[in-house]
Amino acid sequence: MSVAAVSGGGTVDERRRRQRARNWAIFALLMGFVALIYLITLVKLGGF
Amino acid sequence: MTDLSLPVASRTGTLPEAGASVADFAALLKPRVMSLVVFTGFVGLYLAPGHLHPVLAAVAVLCIAVGAGASGAINMWYDRDIDALMRRTADRPLPAGRMAPGDALGFGCFLAGTSVVLMGLAINCVAAALLAFTIAFYVFVYTAWLKRRTPQNIVIGGAAGALPPVVGWTAVTGDVSLAPLALFALIFFWTPPHFWALALYKTGDYAKAGVPMLPVVAGPRETKKQMLLYTLLLWPCALAPYFLGLAGAIYGGAALGLSLLFTGFAVAVWRDQGDTAARGMFAFSILYLFLLFALLVIDRAALGLA
Numbered sequence: 001m002s003v004a005a006v007s008g009g010g011t012v013d014e015r016r017r018r019q020r021a022r023n024w025a026i027f028a029l030l031m032g033f034v035a036l037i038y039l040i041t042l043v044k045l046g047g048f
Numbered sequence: 049m050t051d052l053s054l055p056v057a058s059r060t061g062t063l064p065e066a067g068a069s070v071a072d073f074a075a076l077l078k079p080r081v082m083s084l085v086v087f088t089g090f091v092g093l094y095l096a097p098g099h100l101h102p103v104l105a106a107v108a109v110l111c112i113a114v115g116a117g118a119s120g121a122i123n124m125w126y127d128r129d130i131d132a133l134m135r136r137t138a139d140r141p142l143p144a145g146r147m148a149p150g151d152a153l154g155f156g157c158f159l160a161g162t163s164v165v166l167m168g169l170a171i172n173c174v175a176a177a178l179l180a181f182t183i184a185f186y187v188f189v190y191t192a193w194l195k196r197r198t199p200q201n202i203v204i205g206g207a208a209g210a211l212p213p214v215v216g217w218t219a220v221t222g223d224v225s226l227a228p229l230a231l232f233a234l235i236f237f238w239t240p241p242h243f244w245a246l247a248l249y250k251t252g253d254y255a256k257a258g259v260p261m262l263p264v265v266a267g268p269r270e271t272k273k274q275m276l277l278y279t280l281l282l283w284p285c286a287l288a289p290y291f292l293g294l295a296g297a298i299y300g301g302a303a304l305g306l307s308l309l310f311t312g313f314a315v316a317v318w319r320d321q322g323d324t325a326a327r328g329m330f331a332f333s334i335l336y337l338f339l340l341f342a343l344l345v346i347d348r349a350a351l352g353l354a
Contacts, residue, residue: 025070
């Protein structure tokens with residue numbers, strides 16, 4: 001295997017890893033946002 | 049010659065092949081600046097008369113934090129050309145070429161909009177309007193207008209950093225009174241000596257980037273004189289919460305002692321020929337503001353227990 005292929009593969013792996021991390025971060029933020037809106041609604045409606 | 053009109057990624061030739069990491073997006077929010085903004089915003093909220101449900105109080109502080117982060121992200125997008133020229137900022141995601149400029153701008157605008165809308169829906173419209181004003185002031189007045197044009201950039205622009213306790217206060221009361229304005233004045237007059245202390249030992253960086261900070265334009269002597277004057281102006285601002293009944297004797301005594309120390313640092317800077325004293329003053333300025341705001345909370349808690 002050539003050095004270029006290893007280097008290119010490394011970049012692809014790194015890009016996939018970063019994309020996965022960004023996707024998880026967005027997912028966590030969206031879930032957090034939904035939970036937050038749910039909590040705010042409960043408080044506003046006098047639920048607790 | 050470097051063409052500053054080109055996007056940084058194009059100039060450096062290091063387009064983000066792997067894309068920006070989550071840490072890069074977090075760095076856009078200027079977490080260290082955000083921590084002080086969050087803290088002062090929380091203190092404003094804590095000291096305000098009235099009651100806010102703990103969940104809503106947490107939402108208000110979150111909105112202030114996200115709004116501050118959004119301002120930082122848009123600031124980094126706008127300043128990416130000069131950030132690349134300064135050693136202190138060259139490793140930020142945009143000048144380092146780890147992120148496309150449009151991503152940073154979109155991220156900042158999205159967060160700014162979300163924080164203001166959430167503040168309006170969950171808390172009240174006055175707090176939301178003040179938060180929107182704070183973000184707009186930082187982005188348009190400080191970043192886009194003053195920063196590259198006048199040595200008074202951080203004096204006037206400091207208003208944006210001074211508003212979070214007012215936003216916090218307004219989240220509880222729904223209006224602005226004299227007490228939160230005293231907190232505003234405290235941060236407003238603290239900002240110039242804080243930033244000029246940094247600028248004194250980063251003069252070369254600012255000069256290289258063409259940012260007209262006071263030490264670059266007027267020289268170190270004039271800057272040191274102005275710093276000393278501002279620390280003296282801080283005295284009445286630091287003591288105002290005590291005289292307005294916002295805090296008791298614990299705060300009053302500590303504010304007196306801390307302000308004396310801060311002025312002592314300014315005198316040391318005035319007499320110092322090098323930059324050792326300026327470094328010391330910069331570090332102490334952060335501690336000074338943090339302690340004053342922490343003491344406001346401690347004093348109020350002690351008064352509540354008495």
